[in-house]
Amino acid sequence: DTGVSQDPRHKITKRGQNVTFRCDPISEHNRLYWYRQTLGQGPEFLTYFQNEAQLEKSRLLSDRFSAERPKGSFSTLEIQRTEQGDSAMYLCASSITLNTEAFFGQGTRLTVV
């Protein structure tokens, strides 16, 4: 197992386009988190899953953001009608239980032009 994998690593898109990111957590990790990080800030919580169930979505997120985790394995994060303010690093993390640390992927850097 090579850790948490995110794809793509970089994405440049035009304003108004839809984008989808994928996260493959470490095998058997039932918790999966999505964060957004901008320069000089810590990871901002977006949403999290326990297995296939989405437990919470940040109230700061607009309806343009949606995430899924079918079958409790990989997860996708979709942003519809992208805006320049969506430009950020999107991080995924997974953990096996509440008592263990989260392991992070290398992130997807989104640039909206």
Added chain:
Amino acid sequence: ILNVEQSPQSLHVQEGDSTNFTCSFPSSNFYALHWYRWETAKSPEALFVMTLNGDEKKKGRISATLNTKEGYSYLYIKGSQPEDSATYLCAFLNQGGKLIFGQGTELSVKP
């Protein structure tokens, strides 16, 4: 709204100095407090997971303490080295499993 606050925002020290950072978090609905180190161009990596009030953890020159009743944790680095330069993040885990990060403390250690 969960607020996790870290101070200072940044710190510049000389090699050999000892440093400490503060993380404050809600004292209710607590499950665990995490500390991570985030080096440039890498992913955040866990340093400690702390669950009990009064917990003290140590890894080499780095140690951390936890006070869940008053909602704070300290991270200490003894004899800072240039390779300690990174952003240090704390994260509050509530009983529902939501993991909220602070904004981080950026440490720069000059040789």
